[in-house]
Amino acid sequence: MIQLFMRxxxxxxxxxxxxxxxxxxxxxxxxxxxxxxxxxQSALALVAPGVLWxxxxxxxxxxxxxxxxxxxxxxxxxxxxSSPLPLxxxxxxxxxxxxxxxxxxxxxxxxxLGVLLNLSFDAGMALCFSLLLGxxxxxxxxxxxxxxxxxxxxxxxxxxxxVLPLYVPTxxxxxxxVRSASLGQPFDVPLVLILAISLGAVAILPFASGAALRIxxx
Amino acid sequence: MLQVSNLSVARGGISLLHDVSFxxxxxxxxxxxxxxxxxxxxxxxxxxxxxQPISGTIxxxxxxxxxxxxxxxxxxxxxxENLKFWSEVYGGPAPKSALAAYDLQELAQRSxxxxxxxxxRRLGLARMLxxxxxxxxxxxxxxxxxxxxxxxxxxxxxxxLQSGGAAVLTTHIxxxxxxxxLDLTGYIATAQRSSSTFEEALE
Numbered sequence: 538m539i540q541l542f543m544r545x546x547x548x549x550x551x552x553x554x555x556x557x558x559x560x561x562x563x564x565x566x567x568x569x570x571x572x573x574x575x576x577x578q579s580a581l582a583l584v585a586p587g588v589l590w591x592x593x594x595x596x597x598x599x600x601x602x603x604x605x606x607x608x609x610x611x612x613x614x615x616x617x618x619s620s621p622l623p624l625x626x627x628x629x630x631x632x633x634x635x636x637x638x639x640x641x642x643x644x645x646x647x648x649x650l651g652v653l654l655n656l657s658f659d660a661g662m663a664l665c666f667s668l669l670l671g672x673x674x675x676x677x678x679x680x681x682x683x684x685x686x687x688x689x690x691x692x693x694x695x696x697x698x699x700v701l702p703l704y705v706p707t708x709x710x711x712x713x714x715v716r717s718a719s720l721g722q723p724f725d726v727p728l729v730l731i732l733a734i735s736l737g738a739v740a741i742l743p744f745a746s747g748a749a750l751r752i753x754x755x
Numbered sequence: 756m757l758q759v760s761n762l763s764v765a766r767g768g769i770s771l772l773h774d775v776s777f778x779x780x781x782x783x784x785x786x787x788x789x790x791x792x793x794x795x796x797x798x799x800x801x802x803x804x805x806x807q808p809i810s811g812t813i814x815x816x817x818x819x820x821x822x823x824x825x826x827x828x829x830x831x832x833x834x835x836e837n838l839k840f841w842s843e844v845y846g847g848p849a850p851k852s853a854l855a856a857y858d859l860q861e862l863a864q865r866s867x868x869x870x871x872x873x874x875x876r877r878l879g880l881a882r883m884l885x886x887x888x889x890x891x892x893x894x895x896x897x898x899x900x901x902x903x904x905x906x907x908x909x910x911x912x913x914x915x916l917q918s919g920g921a922a923v924l925t926t927h928i929x930x931x932x933x934x935x936x937l938d939l940t941g942y943i944a945t946a947q948r949s950s951s952t953f954e955e956a957l958e
Contacts, residue, residue, distance in 0.1 A: 540843040551831040612825025619803040619821040620844050755806050
């Protein structure tokens with residue numbers, strides 16, 4: 538399982554792996570927002586929590602279909618499925634690699650990008666924490682969606698349609714945490730709820746994904 | 756080593772093979788034969804655990820090393836890294852002897868994307884050695900190999916059998932193995948008749 542995790546990180550970082558794609562997408566979206574909304578600083582600060590969370594969420598979507606799609610195409614998913622490694626741990630290793638190469642960089646870069654939207658330092662910290670706790674849920678739910686759409690030609694769009702509604706709770710609590718922090722209110726409750734979503738996903742989704750993989754590989 | 760009894764196999768809802776039974780002992784290679792589309796690959800996928808049979812049992816196989824039509828190589832990784840990954844997943848032997856067995860030492864540092872079709876296939880076959888599994892399940896292992904490399908494959912397979920391993924494979928060329936052949940033509944499922952009764956009902 539650790540070997541698969543390390544291999545996927547290695548593949549993501551090497552040429553053509555798509556590492557940094559999500560980060561650059563996030564950067565571009567956040568830079569475009571002030572151009573679209575105008576230079577009013579108070580208006581920017583008002584929309585910043587929602588925009589930053591939405592940008593991170595959409596950036597996460599970009600590389601979801603690669604999680605299993607590439608391995609399915611070149612046949613290595615078949616070989617992994619026939620190896621002693623359970624498909625549940627294949628799923629965990631791949632979702633963890635996706636988080637480390639997508640979610641973690643997004644969470645660390647988000648406070649810096651928040652400056653562009655006139656986000657206060659406290660709210661920037663809340664954004665970083667909420668993304669650190671929430672992006673694992675995004676990767677886990679997204680990887681689960683990827684197992685469901687496995688084998689469908691150009692299933693990327695279907696995957697987005699399937700996964701976005703499931704991202705709604707994480708988005709609500711994530712943006713709420715940042716909004717509370719920007720108003721100087723406590724934001725521990727939304728953070729705990731995001732953590733609950735991530736922990737719930739890690740407890741349930743490996744089994745659902747293992748079953749989906751087994752059906753789709755048949 | 757492998758015991759298959761009364762196995763019925765389907766692919767995409769269409770019954771292919773019915774009531775197949777055979778057993779493979781250590782040191783034995785079983786070559787499955789039959790026309791295209793008869794269900795050889797589906798049968799092998801059942802043995803590898805990728806697919807559930809309709810009925811019947813497969814027993815005796817602990818972990819199986821499976822080689823499919825696709826080699827499952829990562830183009831960005833080198834030949835050595837590809838083998839090392841599978842060796843670690845299976846907890847098998849180090850890749851060094853597998854590289855030597857298929858004459859891949861000089862290509863060890865080359866990325867798998869830059870290999871020819873035959874070299875990729877040799878790497879895919881070398882993967883079987885690093886799994887350390889007793890039972891090899893191979894789907895058309897000799898495709899895109901030239902005569903010299905088919906001979907190399909034969910030597911590796913014979914050595915595997917002599918060390919107590921076993922293999923189930925499909926191939927269209929004569930490998931001249933000590934194993935036996937199983938012609939699947941006699942096991943074709945007769946489920947297609949259900950469609951003919953449907954046509955009769957239409958008439």
